[in-house]
Amino acid sequence: MRSGARALAVLVTALLAGCDLGLPGGAPDGPSYGVSVEFADVLDLVPQAAVKVNDVTVGSVSGIELHGWTAVVRLKVADTVVLPDNATAAIRQSSLLGEKFVALAAPQGEAAQGTLSDGDTIPLARTRRGAEVEEVLGALGLLLNGGGLGQLKTINAEITKALSGREGDAKGALRELDRFVAGLDAQKDDIVRAIEALDRFSARLAEQTGTLAQAVDALEPGLTVLADQRPQLTAMLTALRDLGAVGERVIEASRDDTLRSLRALQPLLEQLVKAGDALPRGLDFALSYPFPPNAGKAIAGDFVRLHATLDLDAASILANALAAGPATPSAPSKPGLPLPTLPLPLPSLPALPLPSLPALPLPVPSGILPSGILPGLPGLPLAATTATRDGRWDPATGEVVRVRGGLPELLTGGQA
Template sequence: MKRTLIAAVAGVCLLAGGCGLPLPGGAPSGPGYRVTAEFEDVLDLVPQAAVKVNDVTVGSVEQISLSGWTARVRLRVDDKVSLPGNAVAAIRQSSLLGEKYVALEAPATESPRGRLADGSVVPLSRTRRSAEVEEVLAALGMLLNGGGLAQLKTINEELATALQGREPAARDALQQLDTFVGGLDAQKADIVRALDALDRLTDALSRQRAVIGTALASLAPGLTVLEDQRRQLTASLTALGDLGKVGTQVIAASRDDTLASLKALQPLLDQLVKAGAALPKSLDFLLSFPFPPNVSGAIVGDYVNLGATADLDATTILSNLLVNTAPPAAQTQTQKPASGSQSKPGGSGGATSGNAGSGSSSQKPPVDVPGVIGVLPLSCLPIGGLLPPGWVPPKGCELPKDCKLLAPGAKAPPGSLLPPGGVVPPGTVFPPGTLLPPGTALTPACLLPPATGATNGQQGGLGDVLGGGLLP
């Protein structure tokens, strides 16, 4: 009774299209998608053969057709199976004498991309087949029947003969080769970087091929000239070498004399360094000696123009007569004035100055100081003539700005004048011979500018001089 029921159920299932039983080849039934794989050779693959993924049957072969010299195998794969779009296909054998099947798997040499879907095609570049048993046995038979074993034996014997007695050298060579390969492997990144740089260089050279060709073509005339003058160039280089030898001999022979000459020149050079700017100035003055360099502007024909400024102020003349105006033997200063000072000659006849030259007079009394050439009149001084530190002139008599009398021991600015013995020498805004307390210093503003000797180029008689007509 049970056997009859089972047979009836099986018949009904077969009439109804199957009850989920596997199709021929072991492929499961149910919904799926179709994929076409191209092979160069499908061997003895037949329709309804299994399609496997990781040795699990996931579909079957529906159709095998021929397109030119390429076999096209249409595969039906279960919908539940997900494969990348760049999957590979291979025809394999279940056992040594088993049936053929198609194996699908993800690529091993590249990253998976996309997804295998209905209508996808696996091209020839991603399909392969396994070797047949007949092919393996035929290759083995060829090898065993004189296909190369005898040659391998000869190679082995010759290699043993060559290395016999040289094992340490061969071992050392292998060790050095291992070290060399290890060094290359350690510098793999640098080698790759160098190759990339070389590739960029060759690419740049390739883009500038026309420019390089033009440059090489332009070198041809120059190379031709060098070729024509090769003998002259060789002779000149040889002569230069001989000259170098002679020069070396001369220098070596005269070395002691040269050093002695240089040592003898050292004192002279030291004196020239000490002379500084005085040497060129003296050379300039030597060309017009005994006149100053600017005398050429005053020379007209066979005579020289000379201008003089006479101070005929009665007060100054009287002060020169009453006060001892003899200048001291030397002036003692706290510091040498930056611009230098030059005393004006004093006497009963007044002060005169003038050198032959060109241009207008550069000696002018300060605008804020009344009187002639900047010297205070005698009437501005106290009756006793002694000027104490901090002395302020009376109304109508003004001193230059910043001109002060510094008390003895006070800090004096650079360029101040310390009159020796408290007697004011010529060259200041105070009349020569003015008495100061010993140690009293005059600030730089109290010093008159030095006389330059320049003339204004004006001409006139004694009346013009007395009337001031020749003053600037």
């Protein structure tokens, strides 16, 4: 029987060798292009394994190499398959005990870029592998063999004890949690915008790391000074506290007096308000008293220019002078002698509309005749009536020099 079995095996091998039968996997028919894929772990993937796109076989594995700690799988993909340049690759299993194959797909959650072509490489960041049946069974065995069931039983018992008699509170907490989650869901857009704004703010901070470092370095000397002067600052704050307490006592003690002073000041302030513009005008006049504010233009050094007009009745003055008798001729003026006065005083002149001038001890400048020339006009200088037409009086010698004319000319032509 063993010999017959061997003969049958040899016969089947010969038949298979003589027939062109398609085995699973294999290179695609027609033109194709090569792609390299990097995997951290290829499991039990073998050459000639299938390459699928959307569960349709489009190529095969042509070889597997090891570069350092990374496995590089060479793929042959039919030329009719068009994939983006940022495609992803995964090692999957056709069934629970089926063969492994490489699944290619377009990227999820990002836009497709370029076109996958011959010689391209899918990097390790865009590859993954599925969980093995052995790994699932091992994890399940760990859980069932005391790995986690005891802990789950303890947790369940403790939760039951904690919620026993507090079912209403637990339901209320769950309802509040449900409303809280619903509120978060309603404000999802705002939360997303806040997170994006925080991300932009963090990016700006990252861009200005150098500036922030310089600012922190610049703060170091100031912080050092503050640290050195900490006792002085503490003493200053303590003194300021004591000053505040003293000020509070002073204000409290003088509050009534301050209020009485303000009440007493109220009538004065009301009168100042009623005075209005009169007060500043009065102050302006007080600065130039006894002269009006515009009198400053008439003062030149120690002289005051005065212009006055006297309306005299010459006929009445002459009649009074002639009725008194002939005037005694005055002696000719000599140097060093004062100017003689008239022998007979003239009658008092009627009241003239002259402004009253204040009696100030002003010096009589050179060129102005002394007072008393005209009786009845005491204190009025002759220059006020003659405007220096008849002569000039020298206060140093008491003489009148260059006197032209006499009293008739004074009375008939004197006007200033």
